[in-house]
């Protein structure tokens with residue numbers, strides 16, 4: 001089974017309530033995704049390797065640490081874009097590799113429409129960013145793509161995961177770490193997470209029809 005970390009923190013619970021609330025405006029929704037992504041980012045990077053360096057302060061030499069790995073942020077378009085900026089704040093040198101995917105409305109299967117990953121030179125750590133893991137199909141497809149690219153350490157950051165999709169991803173990718181703020185019990189007949197928060201991409205980009 002893949003390793004699952006569910007964040008337990010009063011700020012996570014507080015901001016999650018805002019995100020789920022149907023009355024939350026797109027502007028506040030975006031700001032809240034940003035806050036939760038920052039918290040997820042801190043947890044998901046807690047064991048990144050560092051190497052010792054020495055920096056000169058105005059007073060003396062100071063033994064210090066710097067990240068020693070290439071980190072790639074891999075947002076799944078569109079909704080994953082909402083998590084990029086806070087992760088970039090935490091890891092300014094991270095590379096960003098976008099994967100474009102949307103769910104077919106009838107089958108709920110992911111349809112890929114953008115992928116410019118290079119043939120060579122995979123990052124050491126790939127952080128897959130998508131606020132919603134529903135059936136798990138989109139995350140599965142992204143993880144498969146990163147495995148083919150050659151990423152040795154793959155971590156998934158999602159705000160809400162549905163239990164059925166999570167079970168599927170964990171069973172299929174035992175070496176992938178998954179970080180979530182909440183696990184919801186079920187999916188409805190349209191494969192939306194219940195209680196969930198609706199369509200994350202539409203709420204971020206104010207495209208609700």
Ligand SMILES: O=P(O)(O)OC[C@H]1O[C@H](OP(=O)(O)OP(=O)(O)O)[C@H](O)[C@@H]1O
Nearest residue numbers: 078079102103133134135136137138201
């Ligand atoms: O686990 P799954 O069943 O694959 O569902 C989750 C996917 O669905 C949503 O994207 P959507 O297809 O709505 O596209 P969008 O982000 O462009 O709105 C969400 O952002 C995930 O990518």
Ligand SMILES: O=c1cc[nH]c(=O)[nH]1
Nearest residue numbers: 134192193198199200
């Ligand atoms: O509940 C869901 C399922 C897929 N995508 C979303 O944005 N929300």
Ligand SMILES: [Mg+2]
Nearest residue numbers: 077078079101
């Ligand atoms: Mg999507």
